[in-house]
Amino acid sequence: MTDESSCGTARPGRVVPLDNPNFADMTTMRVGGPVGTYVEASSEKELIDTVRAADNDGTPLLVIGGGSNLVVADEGFDGIVVRDARTGLRRHSEDACGGANFCAVAGQDFDELVSIAIDEEWVGIEALSGIPGTVGAAPVQNIGAYGQEVATSIASVRTWDRMQGRVRMFAFGNLRFGYRTSLLKQTMYSQPSEVDPRAPWFPSPRYIVLDASFQTRLGRLSAPIGYGELARNLGVDVGRRAPMTDVRQAVLALRTGKGMVIDGGGLGSVDHDRWSAGSFFTNPIVEAAHADRLLPPDAPRYPVRTAIPEVSTGPSLGTIDPNLVKTSAAWLIEHAGFGKGYGVDGEHSPARLSSKHTLALTNRGGALASDIMALARTVRDGVRDRYGITLEPEPILVGLAL
Secondary structure, eight states: OOOOOSSOOOOOOOBOOOSSOBGGGTSTTOOOOBEEEEEEESSHHHHHHHHHHHHHHTOOEEEESSSSSEEEOTTOEEEEEEEEOOOOEEEEEEETTTEEEEEEETTSBHHHHHHHHHHHTEESOGGGTTOOSBTTHHHHHTOEETTEEGGGTEEEEEEEETTTTEEEEEEGGGSOOBTTBOHHHHHHHOOOOSSOTTOOOTTSOSEEEEEEEEEEEEOSBOSOOOOHHHHHHHTOOTTOOOBHHHHHHHHHHHHHHTTOOSSOOOTTOOOGGGSBOSOSBOOOEEEHHHHHHHSOTTSOOEEEEEEEESOSSSOOOEEEEEEEEEOOHHHHHHHTTOOTTOBTTGGGOSEEEOSSOTTOEEEOSSOOHHHHHHHHHHHHHHHHHHHSOOOOBOSEEESOOO
8 A cells, every 4th residue: 555656756865864954954934943853755655654653653743845834943843854755747637628637746846836737738726836835735735825726726635644554545525625724734733532533643634645636627828816916917807817827927926026935036145035934824714794893994805715616617716605704914914013024122133024025924044933933922912902813823833832
């Protein structure tokens, strides 16, 4: 049951002989203490064997991708940290009627997959351009941006079930996708039960992603644009489509303007706005019946859509849930008095809000994880005091409590 995945190739992995491995060198926030044991797995068997050995020994386990959605305590993590070093994808089928069906291994860089999909005219993940990290993390978090979520293109996810000790496949309908969540993520925090007595599995899920299969339509035009800012930059109405290459360029430009692209700072330059975990807080979703009580009239209000398209006869946005309203965490933060560049101790704070976007908490150079968390608590408490809404963190916090 541990045969190598058919989704792609692998490059050599190894136990990395670093003298002092630490999370500050492995995460985009560039904070965090030492690593117990670091392993890069070059094959599916090596990945599964590492996970199984840790679980059998009762050793804490952290499976990481690109380190872009992770904040680890200054004390570090005294366990096994394993990264899937495999990369690659495979096209299973492609035709005008059925669209494209392809599979990518968990270690595959996600933005590279997006670029390939656009070149191949596979429609549905183009607005996710520039999101750092790997394919394995994408369905766990149900990553999304600019009106698009990866859930809309996922057909199935193949995993290693740490409790049952076997490979397990999840079809789309069993993954319980929601806004920045899934069944996979929920197993990180679930409580022990007769069904899952070893829960919680934190800081990694019970189900470790081995590979993911995607089902997309074919074409040069994007899926319907679901985000107003992106639609305006493309010169189209929300719900209309645009050339996928234009969508990618527009998304990358928007992300760059907000400091939300990890690379591209240029030789010799240091852009601390990119020393972050991206959006630190998720956009709050509130019951529609309470939206007017909690939100001022000028606060942004966005529809909450299902991961399932509204119609099956063509590219479509999800169905709007009339009982829910999404608002902007960045707007709440700024209007609660925390402007761009805010720091707990002023402009000399080692951790401050990005100078480009209030939703990103950044390391200005030399920040500790404790500095990041002090800023996060200050912002969270300020928004809660002002609006009665408690912001929830988006990154996985290891050894830290908000």
